[in-house]
Amino acid sequence: MSIAEVKINKIAANEIILQQLASSVISGNQSRVKKEINHALHAGIPACTILNEGMIRGMTVLGRMFRDNEVYVPQVIMAAQAMEAGLKILKPFLSEFHLSYRGKVVIGTIQYDIHDLGKNIVGIFLESSGFKVLDLGVDVPTESFVRAVEKERPDLLAICAMMTTTLPYMQEVVEAVRSSPAGKGVKILVGGLPVTPRFARSIGADAYGVDADSGVKQALKLIKKGHIGKKAQVR
Ligand code: B12
Structure with a gap:
């Protein structure tokens, strides 16, 4: 396999991990959200990408479903709780750079x-x-x-x-x-x-x-x- 093919496979594999994370947020499955964040971190996906292209992407889709009455408040609460649980894991990785006081x-x-x-x-x-x-x-x-x-x-x-x-x-x-x-x-x-x-x-x-x-x-x-x-x- 060429280096280019290896890179493409990695991008595709990461995209699958992020999509799975987004759908676990949508279904409000806390334990899967936690597992998938750890998996994504282990795969070397940057914390910011995990947040934006996994978690927030899921919440954005759920927001549209909520607007269109495809899901209701209880599902949104479950998703929000899954987001919170995920954020706890992700937070240290988002704050890894200790910059000077602003x-x-x-x-x-x-x-x-x-x-x-x-x-x-x-x-x-x-x-x-x-x-x-x-x-x-x-x-x-x-x-x-x-x-x-x-x-x-x-x-x-x-x-x-x-x-x-x-x-x-x-x-x-x-x-x-x-x-x-x-x-x-x-x-x-x-x-x-x-x-x-x-x-x-x-x-x-x-x-x-x-x-x-x-x-x-x-x-x-x-x-x-x-x-x-x-x-x-x-x-
Ligand atoms: C999750 C959610 C909830 C959860 C909140 C859980 C929680 N812990 O926050 C629950 C179920 C409790 C909830 C309740 C309600 N919700 Co609600 N909710 C949502 C939903 C689906 C997602 C919001 C969210 O968390 N997004 C993910 C985060 C990461 O994104 P974000 O919040 O937009 O934040 C980003 C930016 O906006 C920005 N940002 C946010 N704040 C700030 C501040 C600063 C300073 C800066 C610079 C940037 C910034 O940066 C953030 C990160 O990128 C939205 C729909 C949507 N499309 O957003 C509806 C929505 C906001 N809710 C709505 C409504 C109507 C309600 C309820 C009245 C429903 C009800 N019938 O009871 C209640 C209101 C309760 C209340 N008094 O506040 C409406 C509001 C409509 C309107 N009038 O404008 C929306 C738009 C859904 C809809 N389409 O109808 N909700």
Whole structure:
């Protein structure tokens, strides 16, 4: 067998592993998800690829099935639990690079919204990029965001909203944080399924991230800008 053939076979074998992982997420089979993640890691598939092309791919398909009433809340809960179990295994591999300290982030899902998988992934990515992350959890009232900003004085506030119905609270948080004395210098990053760059701009957020990867890129940009701004003020 030629080297090219060996490589093609490896890519095909990895794709099968990732597809199996995606379908185990869809069926909410925790033990298979764990087994397949270990299998994928053992096969040398990068943790990021396992997350994006295995787990998130499965959840995206399930999301469409949920929208089309092909599956219902109990199946989605099982899939979410399988995702959580898988993330626990994957987390150390996503955080394997110990980078220099970039700053402090407070993150949370907006009030009346209990979706946390995406927010958790964004948190893990930020952590693995050198940020200290304080997670307020889900269904976080506006006052709790403001209090956390006052107490923790983060460089960045990251807010997640997963439903159109909870978007207005994102605007409420941005406004409340901006009008609190401690919140003036805090950069605000927003994301989640119904959030768009236009919406982010309209509520006065500093940046929008479509996924965890772009969230980190935006966070790094904002922090850099913030530091330049601080230096300019000192002068
Ligand atoms: C899993 C899920 C659930 C689980 C949540 C479990 C959990 N622990 O999170 C359960 C079953 C509990 C649930 C409940 C409900 N859900 Co639901 N749920 C989903 C589903 C299928 C997947 C979401 C998910 O986890 N995706 C996987 C993660 C990895 O992706 P993600 O969340 O999008 O996150 C990525 C990006 O968005 C981004 N991101 C996310 N947050 C942030 C934040 C920042 C700062 C940045 C930069 C980026 C970023 O990066 C992430 C990683 O790449 C979606 C459908 C879908 N297509 O997404 C519906 C969905 C969000 N749910 C929906 C609904 C309606 C509900 C319920 C009302 C259902 C009901 N009848 O009870 C309840 C709401 C409960 C509540 N009060 O919040 C609707 C929302 C519709 C709308 N109005 O906008 C959706 C869109 C389904 C649909 N098509 O109808 N749900």
